[in-house]
Amino acid sequence: MSILKLNNVSLTYFSKNGETKALDNISLDIKEKEFVSIVGPSGCGKTTILSLISGLLKPTDGNIEINNNSSENMIGYMFQKDELFEWRTILDNIYLGLEIQKKLNNDSKEYVEGLLKKYGLWDFRNSHPSQISGGMRQRAALIRTLALQPKILLLDEAFSALDYQTRLNVCDDVYKILKEEGITSILVTHDISEAISMSDRIIVLTKRPATIKTIHNINLSHIDTPLKRRESNESKELFNTIWEELQ
Amino acid sequence: MKKSNNHSKEYNNYIKKEKFKKITILVIQILILVGFIGAWELLAMTGAIDTFITSSPSKIIETIGNIASTGELWLHISTTLYESILAFVIATGLGTMLAIILWWNKTLQKITEPFLVVLNSLPKIALGPMIIIWVGIGTKSIVMMAVLIMIIITTITMLNAYQNCENSKILLLRSYGANKFQVLTKLIIPNATCDFIGVLKVNVGLTWVGTIMGEYLNSRAGLGYLIVYGSQVFNLNLVMASTVILCFLAAIMYFIVAWFEKIMKKKYNQ
Numbered sequence: 001m002s003i004l005k006l007n008n009v010s011l012t013y014f015s016k017n018g019e020t021k022a023l024d025n026i027s028l029d030i031k032e033k034e035f036v037s038i039v040g041p042s043g044c045g046k047t048t049i050l051s052l053i054s055g056l057l058k059p060t061d062g063n064i065e066i067n068n069n070s071s072e073n074m075i076g077y078m079f080q081k082d083e084l085f086e087w088r089t090i091l092d093n094i095y096l097g098l099e100i101q102k103k104l105n106n107d108s109k110e111y112v113e114g115l116l117k118k119y120g121l122w123d124f125r126n127s128h129p130s131q132i133s134g135g136m137r138q139r140a141a142l143i144r145t146l147a148l149q150p151k152i153l154l155l156d157e158a159f160s161a162l163d164y165q166t167r168l169n170v171c172d173d174v175y176k177i178l179k180e181e182g183i184t185s186i187l188v189t190h191d192i193s194e195a196i197s198m199s200d201r202i203i204v205l206t207k208r209p210a211t212i213k214t215i216h217n218i219n220l221s222h223i224d225t226p227l228k229r230r231e232s233n234e235s236k237e238l239f240n241t242i243w244e245e246l247q
Numbered sequence: 248m249k250k251s252n253n254h255s256k257e258y259n260n261y262i263k264k265e266k267f268k269k270i271t272i273l274v275i276q277i278l279i280l281v282g283f284i285g286a287w288e289l290l291a292m293t294g295a296i297d298t299f300i301t302s303s304p305s306k307i308i309e310t311i312g313n314i315a316s317t318g319e320l321w322l323h324i325s326t327t328l329y330e331s332i333l334a335f336v337i338a339t340g341l342g343t344m345l346a347i348i349l350w351w352n353k354t355l356q357k358i359t360e361p362f363l364v365v366l367n368s369l370p371k372i373a374l375g376p377m378i379i380i381w382v383g384i385g386t387k388s389i390v391m392m393a394v395l396i397m398i399i400i401t402t403i404t405m406l407n408a409y410q411n412c413e414n415s416k417i418l419l420l421r422s423y424g425a426n427k428f429q430v431l432t433k434l435i436i437p438n439a440t441c442d443f444i445g446v447l448k449v450n451v452g453l454t455w456v457g458t459i460m461g462e463y464l465n466s467r468a469g470l471g472y473l474i475v476y477g478s479q480v481f482n483l484n485l486v487m488a489s490t491v492i493l494c495f496l497a498a499i500m501y502f503i504v505a506w507f508e509k510i511m512k513k514k515y516n517q
């Protein structure tokens with residue numbers, strides 16, 4: 001079942017220096033619980049797509065349909081940096097979105113408590129961000145987003161600020177969490193292997209203004225973790241194909 | 248962290264050394280102060296310096312005792328203290344509020360920018376006579392003087408701090424659907440805590456500059472008034488005594504701000 005649809009979406013930025021066409025006629029159909037990655041040359045318009053989906057930007061042309069059967073807020077957004085506020089404890093950071101949407105009540109607090117315990121941050125709930133490791137911070141940022149119980153999660157290079165070792169582990173962590181919570185995810189990344197190891201589908205974009213160049217369906221579900229998928233032969237072949245496409 | 252004794256020997260040595268350094272510094276500081284006062288008194292007693300011009304520690308204490316016994320001391324202290332605190336609160340409060348308004352309204356900010364810059368570089372003391380004509384002599388004009396000295400720099404500094412907030416953090420809040428007011432209260436203001444404390448520290452010094460300057464221009468009471476009066480009648484004991492009291496008051500106010508800083512930093516983990 002389709003949860004999100006982009007129909008012939010185009011976007012042009014207007015600024016003092018002129019206009020920049022970032023997206024040109026992008027159409028996408030994303031199914032529920034699907035994991036989709038977007039790769040493309042630097043500055044081609046990947047972040048722009050996420051901004052459109054999240055509603056931070058409105059398309060210049062075309063439209064976006066979100067299959068919204070509940071009136072709940074649907075979309076969570078994770079950025080490259082964890083953007084945790086240093087003056088708040090981990091717990092208060094996680095409450096941030098709930099506070100803003102005035103949903104901080106016993107139910108939501110209990111839900112957060114469950115997430116913290118499940119994903120190993122409960123003992124650190126009263127620490128400040130600088131007192132925990134980079135991997136834990138990213139997990140905290142994820143829980144902050146999950147606290148709002150989004151149906152769709154947008155990840156914009158969410159792991160690229162981490163060192164390689166941590167990054168592989170966090171990818172595994174996050175992947176597991178997202179599957180468990182049944183969340184549809186859209187990941188923007190520069191790391192082709194990362195895209196291959198996590199996704200059901202990879203969308204390759206052209207240079208700016210971005211159009212869709214190719215779409216790869218991936219079938220690695222017989223391998224259970226992203227880390228192991230990176231090692232597989234299928235993924236190595238696909239890596240080369242996508243690498244060529246990005247040149 | 249709990250205090251425990253299972254630190255390594257090297258660590259204990261390190262702590263000991265640090266403590267020793269701290270104590271040494273404190274002792275030297277006290278020695279300098281005592282030495283200075285002692286030398287001053289000694290030179291005055293032996294007649295090596297002219298106490299008519301330099302006064303002396305014992306004379307200063309005597310003078311303070313004299314004014315205290317007439318009951319006037321408290322009047323002067325409370326006058327200046329009242330003016331300083333009032334000006335400090337008004338300038339910090341209004342300045343911060345202005346900064347918030349200018350952060351909120353970009354157009355207004357662009358419009359006022361050149362005026363703020365010019366006002367900031369203007370020596371406020373030049374406005375003294377004008378202020379007296381406009382608001383009259385006394386407390387009002389003194390407080391006004393001090394407020395003018397502080398308010399522009401407060402506004403400029405805080406506005407800068409508000410604008411320095413990372414855009415990505417604002418985006419995060421907006422992705423939660425935060426409105427502008429929520430961005431302000433949840434992010435912009437707490438994010439600028441360090442800068443606000445910096446402003447407090449600067450203002451706690453400037454407010455004394457402002458009130459004493461104001462009192463030089465026009466006043467019937469206050470420590471600035473005592474200093475001017477003392478110099479006019481060439482009573483250096485009085486001038487020095489007032490200056491010493493001023494030092495104490497300024498120090499106390501500074502320490503209150505420093506204490507506040509400590510609490511805030513602890514709360515905000517910065």
Ligand SMILES: Nc1ncnc2c1ncn2[C@@H]1O[C@H](COP(=O)(O)OP(=O)(O)OP(=O)(O)O)[C@@H](O)[C@H]1O
Nearest residue numbers: 013015020022041042043044045046047048049208
């Ligand atoms: N607010 C803006 N105003 C004007 N131009 C913009 C704005 N935001 C982005 N652009 C331009 O639009 C193009 C696409 O930007 P976008 O951030 O979507 O690219 P990206 O693919 O995410 O890049 P990167 O790989 O560097 O993250 C870029 O050329 C950028 O310079």
Ligand SMILES: [Mg+2]
Nearest residue numbers: 046047048156
């Ligand atoms: Mg980007």
